[in-house]
Amino acid sequence: xxxxxxxxxxxxxxxxxxxxxxxxxxxxxxxxxxxxxxxxxxxxxxxxxxxxxxxxxxxxxxxxxxxxxxxxxxxxxxxxxxxxxxxxxxxxxxxxxxxxxxxxxxxxxxxxxxxxxxxxxxxxxxxxxxxxxxxxxxxxxxxxxxxxxxxxxxxxxxxxxxxxxxxxxxxxxxxxxxxxxxxxxxxxxxxxxxxxxxxxxxxxxxxxxxxxxxxxxxxxxxxxxxxxxxxxxxxxxxxxxxxxxx
Amino acid sequence: xxxxxxxxxxxxxxxxxxxxxxxxxxxxxxxxxxxxxxxxxxxxxxxxxxxxxxxxxxxxxxxxxxxxxxxxxxxxxxxxxxxxxxxxxxxxxxxxxxxxxxxxxxxxxxxxxxxxxxxxxxxxxxxxxxxxxxxxxxxxxxxxxxxxxxxxxxxxxxxxxxxxxxxxxxxxxxxxxxxxxxxxxxxxxxxxxxxxxxxxxxxxxxxxxxxxxxxxxxxxx
Numbered sequence: 001x002x003x004x005x006x007x008x009x010x011x012x013x014x015x016x017x018x019x020x021x022x023x024x025x026x027x028x029x030x031x032x033x034x035x036x037x038x039x040x041x042x043x044x045x046x047x048x049x050x051x052x053x054x055x056x057x058x059x060x061x062x063x064x065x066x067x068x069x070x071x072x073x074x075x076x077x078x079x080x081x082x083x084x085x086x087x088x089x090x091x092x093x094x095x096x097x098x099x100x101x102x103x104x105x106x107x108x109x110x111x112x113x114x115x116x117x118x119x120x121x122x123x124x125x126x127x128x129x130x131x132x133x134x135x136x137x138x139x140x141x142x143x144x145x146x147x148x149x150x151x152x153x154x155x156x157x158x159x160x161x162x163x164x165x166x167x168x169x170x171x172x173x174x175x176x177x178x179x180x181x182x183x184x185x186x187x188x189x190x191x192x193x194x195x196x197x198x199x200x201x202x203x204x205x206x207x208x209x210x211x212x213x214x215x216x217x218x219x220x221x222x223x224x225x226x227x228x229x230x231x232x233x234x235x236x237x238x239x240x241x242x243x244x245x246x
Numbered sequence: 247x248x249x250x251x252x253x254x255x256x257x258x259x260x261x262x263x264x265x266x267x268x269x270x271x272x273x274x275x276x277x278x279x280x281x282x283x284x285x286x287x288x289x290x291x292x293x294x295x296x297x298x299x300x301x302x303x304x305x306x307x308x309x310x311x312x313x314x315x316x317x318x319x320x321x322x323x324x325x326x327x328x329x330x331x332x333x334x335x336x337x338x339x340x341x342x343x344x345x346x347x348x349x350x351x352x353x354x355x356x357x358x359x360x361x362x363x364x365x366x367x368x369x370x371x372x373x374x375x376x377x378x379x380x381x382x383x384x385x386x387x388x389x390x391x392x393x394x395x396x397x398x399x400x401x402x403x404x405x406x407x408x409x410x411x412x413x414x415x416x417x418x419x420x421x422x423x424x425x426x427x428x429x430x431x432x433x434x435x436x437x438x439x440x441x442x443x444x445x446x447x448x449x450x451x452x453x454x455x456x457x458x459x460x461x462x463x464x465x466x467x
Contacts, residue, residue, distance in 0.1 A: 054369055072288060074377060081375025091370035094465045095389050104384060105374035139466035150370075157374055 005030045005161055005192050006051060011060035013046065020046050021057065022216040028161070033193045035203045035224070038213035039239055044196045047213065048165045051194065052083040065160055081109045084154030084162035088169050090146040092138035092153070098125065099134040102153045110157065117156075124152040128182050144175030148182055161192040168199060198243065200228065212236045247436040250427060259423035260444050266340055266419050267406040267448075273345025274405060275398075278352025282390075283382055285353065286360060296353070304350040308411045311347055315339040316415045333418060340412035340419075344405060351401045359394025360386060364467075392463040399456030403449050420444055 004027040011024040020043045028034050036044045049055040051062060053069050053076060062069045064083060070076045092101050102121035106112045112120075125131040128148035130141070138146055147167060154162055164183070168176045180202050187193055187206035197203070203210055203224045210227040212220045214235045220227070228244075231237045250256065284296030303311070316339060319325045327338035363386055371381035391398070410421035424441045431437060 052373060054373065077372070077375050077377045077380075079375075080373055083373070085370075085373035087366060087370065087373075089364075089366050091364075091366035093367060093370065093385055094467050095392065105376070108380050108384065109375040137466065153374065 003030055004028060005032075005065055006194070007061075007063045008047075008051070009061045009063075011047075011050065011057050011062060013050065013055065013057045018216075020216050021050065024060070024218060026211065026218065028192060028194060031190045031192055032209065033187045033191075033195065033207045035207040035210045036194065036196045036213060037198060037203070037210060037239075038219075042213040043216040044213045045165050048163050048194060048196045051161075051163055052080050052085055054085070077109070081105065081157050082160045084157060084159035086147070086150050086154055086162065086164045086167045088166040090138070090143070090150045090170070092146055092149055094138055097135055097137055098130065098141070098149050101138070101149060102156050105153065105157050121152070121156055124155050125149070127155075127185075128152045129178070142175060143171045144178045147171065147175075147179045151179075151182055151186070155186075161194065162186070164193065164195040164197065166196050166198075168197065200244070204228070212239070214239070247440055250431070250437060250440050254423060254427055256420075256423065256440060256444070259418065259420045260448070262337075262417070262419035262422075263406070263409050263444075264448070266337070266344065266409045266412060266417065267402075269341045270344030270348065270405050270409065271402050273341060274348035274352050274401070277345055277349030278356060279387070281349060281353040282356040282360070283387075285357060286382070286386075288378065300350045300353055302350075303347050304354070306347070308343070308347050308408055309414055311343040312340065312411055312415050315343050333416075336412075336415050336417050340409075340415065340417040344409060344412070348401055348405045348408070351404070352398060355394045355397035355401055356387075356390055358397060359390035359392070362393035363389045389465050392465050395456060395460035395463055399453070399460070402456075403452060406448055406452070407445060 006028040008024050008026040011021050012019070013021040024047060036047060038044045046055050050057050051064070064079060067079060070079060093104065096104065099118060099121055102124060103114070103117040106117040106120065107114060122131055122134065125134055128151055130145050130148055130152070133141055133145060138149070141149065167183070168179055171179065176199070180199060183193070183195070183202065184206045195202070195207070207224045209221055210224050211218055212227065212231075212233070212235070220231065220233045220236050227236070228240065231240055281296045281299050284292040285300070287293065316336065320335060320339065326335050327342070328334040367385055367389065368381055371385040376384065409419055412419055413421035413425060416422060420441055424437065427437050
């Protein structure tokens with residue numbers, strides 16, 4: 001494995017009595033695509049959101065490219081700029097056009113000039129296939145298109161790693177593939193990705209590693225091929241049995 | 247009624263009301279926004295200051311604030327906003343107190359607007375690396391203002407009518423002239439009607455405009 005880009009060490013978090021992250025240790029190498037799966041409530045989304053500190057942790061450390069996640073403030077904002085995030089509910093800025101959604105970060109955070117940022121944004125929108133919608137507002141686009149814009153918005157920041165928190169869970173079935181296609185292409189281009197998803201097809205096609213979580217713990221990790229065909233733990237067997245046999 | 251209009255500078259008095267209202271509105275919007283940002287900031291001390299401001303000024307009668315500005319601030323503490331011209335000093339204090347008082351209401355209207363913005367919007371803003379101030383300025387507040395057009399509009403209409411309270415310290419505006427007219431002419435129905443119509447002319451179109459704007463500016467989700 002290459003030099004780890006994201007390192008989680010002994011990470012713990014509680015929601016009240018619920019121990020949602022228990023002694024999590026995870027290393028993600030540069031260019032690696034890691035899928036996090038597990039039953040709902042297993043802490044996989046929390047894990048994903050903790051990596052850019054949208055969720056705080058109680059103990060342990062998280063480092064990104066050698067830098068420990070700072071406390072709230074300017075330094076944290078700077079670090080977040082290097083970590084792309086795609087949400088389940090897209091979260092495009094509802095009052096801004098598609099183009100402005102993509103250019104906001106580059107202009108305000110990266111201090112690019114407007115023309116330069118717009119040129120790059122149009123290239124990215126072209127890449128995800130929504131360039132012709134650039135002047136529209138998020139509410140005028142379908143879910144699949146909005147999610148592809150959200151991916152372009154993250155890419156515009158030239159992130160070192162991208163986090164996907166159930167990116168296809170809120171989509172109608174016929175729109176899932178258009179988003180997954182973009183993600184597969186992204187994985188092939190060498191982007192480091194952490195993806196919380198239940199899309200097994202994507203896992204097989206693009207992932208280097210599957211991390212299986214249950215009850216706040218990492219129960220098992222393996223290559224997709226091995227994990228899906230020969231799960232070792234009972235929890236994983238039980239889980240796969242439920243999602244693969246219907 | 248015509249007699250009143252001919253003998254007194256009613257238009258001039260309403261011009262005073264308009265100036266007071268416009269300046270007061272600008273002040274209240276600025277103050278209200280600042281206090282709202284304080285209340286929404288992650289820093290505990292700022293939140294306390296914001297909460298203190300709202301609780302203090304929302305619960306103090308405007309009449310008391312007006313009187314305090316002249317009797318307390320100007321006469322006792324000697325803080326004059328215009329040292330050479332008494333009526334200008336009074337007018338400026340009236341603007342300040344209108345701003346301070348209604349700023350508390352603007353703050354709360356804005357906070358209700360912020361609540362119309364889904365949590366995901368600020369998460370997305372933070373996730374692309376915007377600082378707290380930047381995500382306020384570019385993502386949260388623009389949507390909050392659009393969601394709060396109606397309550398902010400109500401506050402501005404209230405401010406226009408409340409500008410009459412400035413009469414207690416003798417600021418040059420409509421209610422001040424009205425008391426002069428009543429003093430000289432007696433409290434006839436026509437006096438009342440003249441000034442009432444004046445305020446309706448100021449506030450009714452504004453109300454219609456606000457309704458239209460709140461529909462047009464609403465953020466589609």
